[in-house]
Amino acid sequence: xxxxxxxxxxxxxxxxxxxxxxxxxxxxxxxxxxxxxxxxxxxxxxxxxxxxxxxxxxxxxxxxxxxxxxxxxxxxxxxxxxxxxxxxxxxxxxxxxxxxxxxxxxxxxxxxxxxxxxxxxxxxxxxxxxxxxxxxxxxxxxxxxxxxxxxxxxxxxxxxxxxxxxxxxxxxxxxxxxxxxxxxxxxxxxxxxxxxxxxxxxxxxxxxxxxxxxxxxxxxxxxxxxxxxxxxxxxxxxxxxxxxxxxxxxxxxxxxxxxxxxx
Ligand SMILES: Cc1cc2nc3c(=O)[nH]c(=O)nc-3n(C[C@H](O)[C@H](O)[C@H](O)COP(=O)(O)O)c2cc1C
Numbered sequence: 001x002x003x004x005x006x007x008x009x010x011x012x013x014x015x016x017x018x019x020x021x022x023x024x025x026x027x028x029x030x031x032x033x034x035x036x037x038x039x040x041x042x043x044x045x046x047x048x049x050x051x052x053x054x055x056x057x058x059x060x061x062x063x064x065x066x067x068x069x070x071x072x073x074x075x076x077x078x079x080x081x082x083x084x085x086x087x088x089x090x091x092x093x094x095x096x097x098x099x100x101x102x103x104x105x106x107x108x109x110x111x112x113x114x115x116x117x118x119x120x121x122x123x124x125x126x127x128x129x130x131x132x133x134x135x136x137x138x139x140x141x142x143x144x145x146x147x148x149x150x151x152x153x154x155x156x157x158x159x160x161x162x163x164x165x166x167x168x169x170x171x172x173x174x175x176x177x178x179x180x181x182x183x184x185x186x187x188x189x190x191x192x193x194x195x196x197x198x199x200x201x202x203x204x205x206x207x208x209x210x211x212x213x214x215x216x217x218x219x220x221x222x223x224x225x226x227x228x229x230x231x232x233x234x235x236x237x238x239x240x241x242x243x244x245x246x247x248x249x250x251x252x253x254x255x256x257x258x259x260x261x262x263x
Contacts, residue, residue: 025195041190045111045122049142052151056136059091061098066217076212079221079262082253084174090135092218093128093177096252099214100179100207101126101145111146115206118199123187124207125244127180127237129172131159140237158236165232166225166249175251178225179211180237184244204248211250221255221262224248 015023098114101124105112110120117123126143128150130136140154162180163172172178181204188196208224215222228249234241255262 021194021197025193025198027195037191043184043187043190045187046144046146047125047142047184048144049151049153052142052153053139053155054152055147056141056150056152058094058097058148058150061095061102062091063095063098069213072213072216075259076216077260077262078212078223079253079255079257080169080171080223080251081256081262082171082174082176082221082251083256084132084253086176086254087132087134088176088220088252088254090133092220093133093136095218096179096211096214096220097126097143097145098148099210101143102148103145113145115203115210117203117206118188119191121187121191122203123183123185123196123200124203124247125182125184126207127153127182129158129162129178129180129236130176131157131178132176142237153238154236161236162233162249165229165236167227167229169225169227169251171223171251171253172225172249175253177252179208179250179252180233180246181207181248181250182234182237182239182244182246186243200247208248208250211252215252219254219258220252221258223251225250 100115102114103111104114113122128141128143130138130141137155138157139152140158142151142153144151159173162178163169166172183200185196188199192199212222226248228246230246231241233246239245
């Protein structure tokens with residue numbers, strides 16, 4: 001097959017940063033030889049903000065009933081058009097948060113969750129841009145899985161700013177809530193070095209898929225968002241973009257189209 005000119009020339013025939021990353025973070029028997037862990041550098045898997053506006057306890061998630069897994073897998077789609085006026089009950093948001101990062105088992109100092117995580121290190125943090133959720137003021141929130149509550153960080157409707165930061169994707173404007181996932185890189189790096197980035201992205205994928213499936217089961221529409229201006233989102237959630245940085249987002253709302261494609 002003839003290679004497209006643009007593709008061939010994209011890196012002037014050289015390896016780009018992504019190519020080098022993939023190459024340089026490969027495990028080989030040699031690279032692992034003599035590898036040991038410095039447990040003194042283990043970073044806690046939880047983040048607390050110093051002075052949130054408020055802490056909001058979440059209702060116990062109602063996780064019985066609903067459609068079966070096979071139906072949900074069969075009907076799940078990315079849904080991007082939402083009924084902008086209708087609110088989401090806090091009870092539903094609670095189920096979504098539980099599905100993405102809820103603690104389901106505690107062993108020693110590891111809080112195992114609904115989604116798997118490389119090494120049980122849980123580098124991914126969840127922030128929410130709340131637009132229309134019953135019982136929550138619009139604003140930016142941070143989810144604490146260990147307490148199953150929300151830290152209220154910033155008051156106001158940031159949907160416009162966040163949509164702009166998502167390359168102008170309008171679904172964020174109409175979404176009742178948008179999940180913003182960041183990574184506290186050191187939580188994985190102390191163990192995996194540069195390979196940690198691979199695992200961080202994989203962790204986020206698991207979390208996002210849980211959101212898709214839980215949303216589908218509840219009749220809510222979810223759309224993953226990888227296209228974003230990193231620094232704009234980092235500013236909005238108040239992270240430095242180095243030690244902690246945004247990696248992924250997903251909008252959630254009442255879907256206008258419940259079946260078929262919603263492009
Ligand atoms: C890593 C990733 C990033 C994505 N980013 C976006 C995005 O920025 N905007 C968007 O509209 N859809 C985004 N999507 C959704 C895909 O377009 C969608 O999954 C794909 O078209 C397949 O459709 P389906 O999810 O309905 O099966 C993303 C999906 C993934 C997995």
